[in-house]
Amino acid sequence: MSTMSLGKALNSGLRRAMEHDPKVVLMGEDIGKLGGVFRVTEGLQRDFGDRRVIDTPLAESGVIGTAVGLAMRGYRPVCEIQFDGFVYPAFDQIVSQVAKLHYRNEGRVTVPLTIRIPFGGGVGAVEHHSESPEAYFAHTAGLRVVTPSNAADGYRMIQQAIASDDPVVFFEPKRRYWEKGEVDDDGALSDVPLERAVVLREGDQVTIAAYGPMVATALHAAHIAEGEGTSVEVIDLRSLSPIDFATLEASVHKTGRLVVAHEASVFGGLGAEIAARISERCFFHLEAPVRRVGGFATPYPASRAEDHFLPDADRILHEVDRCLQP
Amino acid sequence: MSTMSLGKALNSGLRRAMEHDPKVVLMGEDIGKLGGVFRVTEGLQRDFGDRRVIDTPLAESGVIGTAVGLAMRGYRPVCEIQFDGFVYPAFDQIVSQVAKLHYRNEGRVTVPLTIRIPFGGGVGAVEHHSESPEAYFAHTAGLRVVTPSNAADGYRMIQQAIASDDPVVFFEPKRRYWEKGEVDDDGALSDVPLERAVVLREGDQVTIAAYGPMVATALHAAHIAEGEGTSVEVIDLRSLSPIDFATLEASVHKTGRLVVAHEASVFGGLGAEIAARISERCFFHLEAPVRRVGGFATPYPASRAEDHFLPDADRILHEVDRCLQP
């Protein structure tokens, strides 16, 4: 065990994956000498060479499209998209090729691609650097979508994503890159499957489901609630496609109340899928309607207004309270 | 009043809009001499010239990106994307530019763009020609998303979309292009606002909400249900962003039951947003959980299997029945 930041844990996980499988190659803008703008690939080109850690020309569709060809040649490419807002030029290659090649070829072709995307706000950035596009990818059949919320998961999940024979869109909560945690980097890989959600905090009155950057916020809210005498259960979804509804249902059967939190706009966000399915499956268990808290139906605002856009513990607790007095 | 197909109604609506405003220009692949692969722009280049009906090079991002520049110069471009599956190369220009320019410029710039996209399946096409990507755009703040289900709406809504100062993604249900209906092409423009849903058939036991190509299927299902003694109300959403929840709520207050149908994959589709919001707002009115029927979590299949993928009246009625015996 050692203590490290999420960013460092991802770096260690990438290193471990590269040691483990010579077919793993990293591609992206500025990932070589610079080590990526968030330093997640720091030192990897130095140690594995520029044939395994490849700086690409400045073109996202080109990064993903060439990675598809590499995968068809037997490689396991891990592509870095520099920021959430810059994945869109690659959208066609991801949605029409990466997601569909296995299906199109009836299983004869696999595309074990991992697409790393630092996502979310809260870092005071300029436009296009704080987006949460996960719903676009989760709605796209053929892709798996996951996001770690802490260093331990970052270290494990990046290796699981790379090892998966399916394409995985791997969202990294950028504002949590610097948060430290205990990482089991000497032990064997965790046996928690990539698509499993985990209960991070037990409670019996209200369940909060969150993922990525909002998990820490949800835990904070639960802590405050406890002080106010409310027992809140917090679930870290980890996988956004598929979503582990079994874990969510079990929790809601216990609490009867659910609040879903994410940074993305509420309208058409993943909270909708969760609220829809839980409302259907737990129809007779819900004491109150499922509440969603998230971004507004606006583009991501100027950074000096982002604290209003981003759900904080107060806004989550506001919905928790509404669940308790419907 | 005259009777015409949806395709012809759209053609007439485009013509009317071009006559009405000299700043309206059409752009797209093969829209000139060919009149578009579905002939929706037939005869328009002949009558308005190749400076107002512009064939573009084969590049979707280029079509939308240049249309943005034209809009900034004071034009009102109407772009045709040849098929649903070919809008993705333009995704970045649509999501990062078209949707955000007005907000970015704090209202000083408007982008009155209309993006026409024939969408949906059921026409026995090869891959990429039967997709339903509406959820991607509905989840994107800054865009309006609408879809007509019949000739009368096609004629009116295309003119309303073009007249709107907001960018509108205009989905055309391609398998309904040839279905005829009464069009009020001599009277004044309808006063039904673009973002309003309409009740196409009244009923008091179950509400079916559908849009675009599924509206006819929903009406058919309602007709069968009536024969079986079940009274079904059918709502045509028409606008997918924003969604007219007031009309939906009023209906559910009456019926207490809701089935949402669309061709897109259920997981993360717009049915989720509708089910989530109605389950929340009508928590104490719902007699049964909101049911969703739609595409599976698979890419669009080979056309000889599409009848299994696409919801038909039977699959809708299956959910109607589940609502009646929860």
Place this chain on the structure above:
Amino acid sequence: MKYPCRAQLVKGVQVTTAPVRVPDTRIPEWTGFDGLVQLISVDGQRTVGCPYWELVGDVDANQLRDLYRDMAIVRRIDAEAMALQRQGELALWAPLLGQEAAQVGSARALRHDDFVFPSYREHGVVYCLGVDPVQMLRLWRGAGLSGWDPDVHGIATPAIVVGSQPLHATGYALGVTLDGANSAALTYFGDGATSEGDVAEAFGFAASYVVPVVFFCQNNQWAISEPVRLQSHTSIVQRGRGYGIPGIQVDGNDVLAVLAATRLALARASAGEGPTLIEAVTYRMGPHTTSDDPTRYRSAAQDEEWRAKDPLARLSALLHTEGLADEEFDRQVESDASAVSAALRAGCLAMPDPEPADLFDHVYAEPHALLQEERDAYAAYLAEFDEGA
């Protein structure tokens, strides 16, 4: 009727591997050649003085006849597919009529370990790589989304999204380089595709990484209703030069010239000299697809002009004037082609439709909870009907 399988390709024209045929030292000279590469004139005469002749010096009478037979069979496959579509057996078909030389000539230059990324119109290439023509029809019939195993035949499932495949070829070629292999990737695309950003990005990546990829553009003058001039006011080969990618403009209706140019490009790739852009100047003699109506946008005169340049007529004239073919040969080719088309029709009609359950297969390579749930629910739903009945 048998079809050459990948293994059998070790016999015949196509195995003349470029390294043997093309001395590296001569590559710059040939690459430097400026102007249209043509070895057989429109009226079937061998042109004199073109240095590319040396690249096909090994092509003897037998091989010339093989090339003709390939083109004749491919044209017949295309005609039969058109007929099947008109009869409702196929959902759609994109005819290659007029592009037989561009496709057969380039395909026959491939080495056994090269890999091809085609578009939807390369039926002739698919045939040359040993795919059973019946399997070509599968995606056009809507019985599946693909037809063959890319690894068995060395050719990917056709790209329908215009311009999406050159990046895949470039990435594959990067893999070839990382493997230290000396094969190449070859990708086909059209004149219209050159406008897509993805094709430009492929040029950029290939030039930057100096990978063994051949960009083979069939400039058939039209992108559905749009003439090539709408895409570009300059020749397509010039596009590549902007990236430092040498271009070869070849008469796409001259099978020998195409064979020579493609061999050169593959040799450059294997010699570590990076990408080459080949522009095969040809013509789409038929409609864009069976859904298209060319009379709306192009003149009969242009069709006429190009019919005079027919790739088969040209080679046939050469074979006959040089006494390399006689009526017996023509009869033989005719009967071979008939056999292929008969088998094609029979195979098409016998092709099974997909089963409902197939719908849920191969979305993911690994188990997926939601998909399993939907599969079970749909099976249960269908079962209710059976009970009902």
Place this chain on the structure above:
Amino acid sequence: MKYPCRAQLVKGVQVTTAPVRVPDTRIPEWTGFDGLVQLISVDGQRTVGCPYWELVGDVDANQLRDLYRDMAIVRRIDAEAMALQRQGELALWAPLLGQEAAQVGSARALRHDDFVFPSYREHGVVYCLGVDPVQMLRLWRGAGLSGWDPDVHGIATPAIVVGSQPLHATGYALGVTLDGANSAALTYFGDGATSEGDVAEAFGFAASYVVPVVFFCQNNQWAISEPVRLQSHTSIVQRGRGYGIPGIQVDGNDVLAVLAATRLALARASAGEGPTLIEAVTYRMGPHTTSDDPTRYRSAAQDEEWRAKDPLARLSALLHTEGLADEEFDRQVESDASAVSAALRAGCLAMPDPEPADLFDHVYAEPHALLQEERDAYAAYLAEFDEGA
């Protein structure tokens, strides 16, 4: 301290409209010029023999001094912004240090009705178009997403998505053509941006439609940590030639050469000759942004080499050796620059933060039910706290 507003631009260097200065008959000759355009040598001497001198024949001592003052002020604005960022007043800043000549030279060639589509680094251009520097800081401070009215100043809000703006410029230029106007659109982008498919598509559309757009690429040798060679093994001007777009490679640290080249390109545009690609060869002397650490990827030696080519030092040397400037002038420029930076700092600190309610404004131009609902709900939510307090 006043800033020239759009109207005032009718005085000064920048209004010498190309049609007047550039006789259409001479355009082909200048465009045909091959090689790097340089009018002032690195050591501040006027070069001899370059035909581009004629394009700046009107630039007298006053105008030369104006150009120098512009560059000095712009460099000071940049330095002050860097300082403000280091002090936490700005979220980020992308310095233009080293690119003053490329930006001032090109901006001063603009006619009053031209329209500019810049990237995030064109602070010098924004200044020349009369925008209050304080407004430039707004988006970098996070106080808003933009800073000025594009229509008032003839310059769009900077594009942050690399490569997205050349298509906008091309579409705007198409609009100019449809209007029958004779102004032009000019767009700035970097060497790295040339790899993006959108930039290639812009070249393609502009060449196909022959529209009045100038593609101005500042090749500052780096795209964050990536050297230009990773993007292209050929010169950037060559990219344009692949589309039939003439290219002018100019010494980007020579303000006069840049002024001349841009005037020529704008003249071509107005003469109906279509797009021109200008590659201004320059250097990003600072970090990519305040978040960057160039020591990780580039050598001090390269920095040294380029410091010797400093665009300001060069013009200053010329002004002084030719007796067009004295210490008094230097002092005056210094005090003008100080005044600008003092006003900049004051304005930055005084800049108000956005109000919560602003968040919901201008998402749509027309009423939107969901947005109104969310706005009201959030206002009510905030109100609860006030009650609570």
